[in-house]
Amino acid sequence: MPEDFNLKSFLADLPPLPGVYRHIDAQGEVLYVGKARDLKRRVSSYFQKTHSSPRIAHMVARVVRVEVTVTRSEAEALLLENNLIKRLKPRYNILFRDDKSYPYLMFSGHEVPRIAYYRGSTSGKGRYFGPYPNAWAVRETIQILQRVFRLRTCEDSVYANRSRPCLLYQIGRCSAPCVDLISKEDYQADVLRATRFLDGHADEVLRDIEQRMQQASRALEFEQAAMLRDQMGALAKVLQQQSMEQVGSEDADIVAVASAGGRVCVNLAMVRGGRHLGDKPFFPTHTNEDSPGDVLAAFVAQHYLDSALPPILVFSHRLPDPGLMRLLAEQKGVKPRVLVRPQGVRKTWLEQAAKNAEMALARVLTESSARAARTLALATELDLDTDEAALDALHIECFDISHTAGEATQASCVVYKHHAMQPSLYRRYNIAGITPGDDYAAMRQVLTRRFSRVADGQAEMPGIVLIDGGKGQVEVARRVFVELGLDTGVIVGVAKGEGRKVGLETLVFADDRPPVALGVESAALMLVAQIRDEAHRFAITGMRAQRAKARNVSRLEEIEGVGARRRQRLLARFGGFSGVVDASIDDLRSVEGISDELAERIYQALR
Structure with a gap:
């Protein structure tokens, strides 16, 4: 300890209040960040004669200073602790790599809503479903909604300027509301059915389509009846593929921890509206000597402070501190039901999540071994230090x-x-x-x-x-x-x-x-x-x-009659240069200030 830091006096002055503590070494590096319900008791426990593990003993031997921050509650301490862990990345904390935000499926707030892949804040207009574990799961769901409900995916600027149906209408993936081949009321009804499907009420939607098909048949509207028959068949096929996954309309996360070869994998499986959306593996660092329960607790704290907390959580191991879920519930305003020994289909989900964790871990270990061998080979060729560290x-x-x-x-x-x-x-x-x-x-x-x-x-x-x-x-x-x-x-x-x-x-x-x-x-x-x-x-x-950006702007500038204002209007209307390139002559002439002659000139110049 440095001379200006009196450990005995410091520990004596610590308050028995909630807060966050930071262990710091001689170089000023933060070694460990922790939270405590009682700072005095928790921090003092590190400086006893015996330690819970060799790893803790090794860390404490390097500590020269401790800093603390008192908080108003343990929940506030949890929030501060994880913000500091993510920012400082202390070497003795279990760390999960910060990832991009999870993707969502979005129904836009347009009067004729589009469905789209979306990342970002969900506070805007429209309705958001998810989060999904990966982009593939979102795009697969979009394909299902296109196939069954024929919903549009085009940008609003494209929708507003269509003069004839696009290819998606031709292949039966869109009902072409852009050119009024379906009324807004009927399209909005399809949107409602799609959201009911995503909410887990697929059987109800199927019965509704069947009734409408029978009504159309009785009214001798055979073309409409055939379309509804195909829609019902597509939906029934989707439900058949997912029959082993359905449990009502619940949302749940399944989290399984596997360890091998000195590495740990935490596998997160997501269920939304009763549909299993897929898995996402995480590979934390600094997990030496930590139990699966400790790793699970670190994941739960770091993950769910930034992500939605579903009503049901299925874990492969018990959390060492049951109070963690109470703190998270206080922060998120949701009190989830936690299952460690699930039954029925939830047990199947957990078994599959654990199997996927083991497979992902085996794959990473194989790849890691091969990469380490290549690093060793290069270090050997260049006469560098070949020590493992x-x-x-x-x-x-x-x-x-x-x-x-x-x-x-x-x-x-x-x-x-x-x-x-x-x-x-x-x-x-x-x-x-x-x-x-x-x-x-x-x-x-x-x-x-x-x-x-x-x-x-x-x-x-x-x-x-x-x-x-x-x-x-x-x-x-x-x-x-x-x-x-x-x-x-x-x-x-x-x-x-x-x-x-x-x-x-x-x-x-x-x-x-x-x-x-x-x-x-x-x-x-x-x-x-x-x-x-x-x-x-x-x-x-x-x-x-960089080249494309420079060239695209210059290509519009080179067209006679397209000044700065017209160029701005074109880019705004079609959402960028590629949209201008894809626009037809009719689309171009619909822009303010673009005459028939200029529209044709732009069309030809960009080809």
């Missing part, structure tokens, strides 16, 4: 340049760490102020911008800096590093082989080491090629997006 921490950055004849030049930087690519750490750099097509100048610019921060102590120095290029590019990198006072031994160039064939690449170095040809079968070369190809892909996509 050093290999896991090996930080590789790869740089590539991309442009088209000098246009829209971009540099990419991709990162490999912990035996995997790290997309959240990727960076793109727009290159300016150079002669178009000068790749050496572009490489010099990006390396100077990136490693000036390393030289200033503001960023971490990678263990390997891969350069997609041969001696020329490596020499550029060497000069930049010399100017910045950095170690040139980390620079490795990837020179393409004869005919640019994969497997014939040579590693080129910035120091006195001779070039190395690893060979087609080399695991080290497989890793280098993977990282290099990812850098190339990332640079290409960025360059194309």
